Amino acid sequence: MTRTPTTLAALFIGLLTALAAPAAFAADDESDVRALGANLEHYDYPWPVERHTLEAPQGEVSMAYMDIAPDDDISDPPVVVLLHGKNFFGAYWEDTARALAANGYRVIVPDQIGFGKSDKPAAYSYTFHHLAENTRTLLNDLDIDTATVVGHSMGGMLAARYALMYPQAVERLVLVDPIGLEDWKAKGVPYRGMNAWYAREMKKDYAAIKAYQKKSYYDGEWNEDYAEWAKALAGMYAGEDRARVAWAQAATYDMVYTQPVVHEFGQLTVPTTLMIGTRDRTALGKDLVSDELRARLGDYPRLGRQTVAAIPEAELVTFEGIGHLPPIEAPERFRQALFDALGTPHD
DSSP states (O other): OOOOHHHHHHHHHHHHHHHHHHHHHHTTSGGGOOOOOTTOTTOOOSSOOEEEEEOOTTSOEEEEEEEEOOSSOOSSOOEEEEEOOTTOOGGGGHHHHHHHHHTTOEEEEEOOTTSTTSOOOSSOOOOHHHHHHHHHHHHHHTTOOOEEEEEETHHHHHHHHHHHHOGGGEEEEEEESOSOSSOHHHHTOOOOOHHHHHHHHHTOOHHHHHHHHHHHTSTTOOOHHHHHHHHHHHHHHSSTTHHHHHHHHHHHHHHHHHOOOGGGGGGOOSOEEEEEETTOOOOTTGGGSOHHHHHHTTOHHHHHHHHHHHSTTEEEEEETTOOSOHHHHSHHHHHHHHHHHHTOOOO
């Protein structure tokens, strides 16, 4: 066969592409996911992790948290509590927590029971009421009477429940792309059940986590900032205690489906800021429904407008072109919006 200059050039480019491909793939596959322990024993948080002991019928459980002091020595600083999402843990709030501490806030970042460095008991009442009560006992133990509560994703559902249960303890509520702005059961998403959730979780690995987050959270985008948190989550499943992690995750998925808070938004009595990314389409159970229903679920721009209309004292902040994680996808824009909501001049 005669090889023309064009053919040779094409072959050369193809060879370079082939040589480059393995390196690019290796940087984002499961080869660098290591077992981190069911309680992230082998993963360092950005600040020292402290422990709060909770009583439970089957014995004591340990709740991990970070207590971050303001950078300057301030007497009685205002407090912000950051509540994590379903597929995350407290450490992903690092950028937000640093900005708050730099601007005079004391920041409390708990890992809820079942998540992160906290215990993951099998026999436990995984309910939003119980997690809210745990959070209140933690703050009481720290002599914190009132705080601004910021909740992302599942943490938004928990923050709303906390504000409903303890309105006198909440100065302001900030909900960041909270799930649960719609009642999935009422919209036709069938109940999956604990056994099915558990079987699904036992199959979870980095590839599955990445595929879900890339599609649901980031609207098809992906980079190493996103990969960091997906790999940390995968690391909890990579060890011999994966069954313990899978069961806690299954139980909290069941909690999210069966305990909607959307019907009680009208009862919120605290000033509320709802922040949403306009590209966010997160919704539970999309894989269980028809294409027609799937297209209607998780429409955050529409859900955002409905939600602020339902909450008596609420404002809506939107991040154009951003998905489910404004603090990770657009940290500068998120920090600006957060400090605006707090009414705080900032650096």
